[in-house]
Amino acid sequence: MKILDVCCGSKMFWYDKEEPHTTFMDIRDEVLTYTDRNDVRKVEVNPDIVADFRNIPFANDNFDLVVFDPPHLIHAGANSWLVKKYGKLNKDTWEQDLKKGFDECMRVLKSSGVLLFKWNEDQIKIKDVFAVFEQQPILGDKRSKIRWSVFVNEKACDCIKKACELTKFNALNGGNKMSRKKDRKRKNFTIFLANGKTLHFTNVSKKEDLIDEKGYPYLVLHYFDKRINKQRTAYFEMINGNVIGYAEDKQ
Structure with missing residues (x-):
């Protein structure tokens, strides 16, 4: 602070x-x-x-x-x-x-x-x-x-306004097709963290690039965790240096 x-x-x-x-x-x-x-x-x-x-x-x-x-x-x-x-x-x-x-x-x-x-x-x-x-x-x-x-700050107000406009646009056009489109087959993803570490996710069935109510982007991965034999969801904020990028691994 x-x-x-x-x-x-x-x-x-x-x-x-x-x-x-x-x-x-x-x-x-x-x-x-x-x-x-x-x-x-x-x-x-x-x-x-x-x-x-x-x-x-x-x-x-x-x-x-x-x-x-x-x-x-x-x-x-x-x-x-x-x-x-x-x-x-x-x-x-x-x-x-x-x-x-x-x-x-x-x-x-x-x-x-x-x-x-x-x-x-x-x-x-x-x-x-x-x-x-x-x-x-x-x-x-x-x-x-x-x-x-x-x-x-008006900068924050502008982000909220843009997020609302994007939400309205997606609603009028059948949703965010690119971010919500289901992958035809499961894929592997690698998340690159700001501290230099990486996280690997296998058996990813769905990836979503979304925007929260404050206008900040975040990434959602839906994947199957073989360790517990359950479907799971992971969330990553794309702000404040939490994540610097992600990549889809070639299979």
């Missing part, structure tokens, strides 16, 4: 401020003091990496979870303790800045990853922020002033 918090600030909502799976990022690296009700308080912004959320210095498809908690204020004085604590957006460019940040979060997020977005509606309504993102979350808090929302 790899997590990126792109606007970690003082890590206020983190139970473990040194969470080992997480890279903490912020545009600031400083210790600030402010007076709150006659009490002098301190804010420590100590990220692992100093960077701007509009230009995240990581490769594409890198993180399983990205946390995006940008500043929510556009109207506040430079010496305001809220600005010192949470930061401030430019009132003239906040839309472009948030859009760049959202797109950057999605870029470094894996296709199977999740973006966790936090927003305070004190000055900008969250519906206006979603309009800037040009994407709606799949779930989130709809009532409180502070909103948590969950986004999935």
Whole structure:
């Protein structure tokens, strides 16, 4: 599990401020003091990496979870303790800045990853922020002033959409004839694993190349196991490096 918090600030909502799976990022690296009700308080912004959320210095498809908690204020004085604590957006460019940040979060997020977005509606309504993102979350808090929302990567949405389209196409055309066509005689297959090992299957009566509900391909082999004298089925995911290929053995 790899997590990126792109606007970690003082890590206020983190139970473990040194969470080992997480890279903490912020545009600031400083210790600030402010007076709150006659009490002098301190804010420590100590990220692992100093960077701007509009230009995240990581490769594409890198993180399983990205946390995006940008500043929510556009109207506040430079010496305001809220600005010192949470930061401030430019009132003239906040839309472009948030859009760049959202797109950057999605870029470094894996296709199977999740973006966790936090927003305070004190000055900008969250519906206006979603309009800037040009994407709606799949779930989130709809009532409180502070909103948590969950986004999935559009790359994953595209895979699901393509899988649904393929399923509809197959249904209209009598099914996936190539993947579901029965072999006329039993065959032998060799599976090449990503770790360099191979698996050999004999007496294979049927092979299916299918796509699951998330749009990921997988291979199904139906074969007769002579050791137990029974028909068996083997499943192999063709993602995450589990399988790198297969071959039909010549007889």
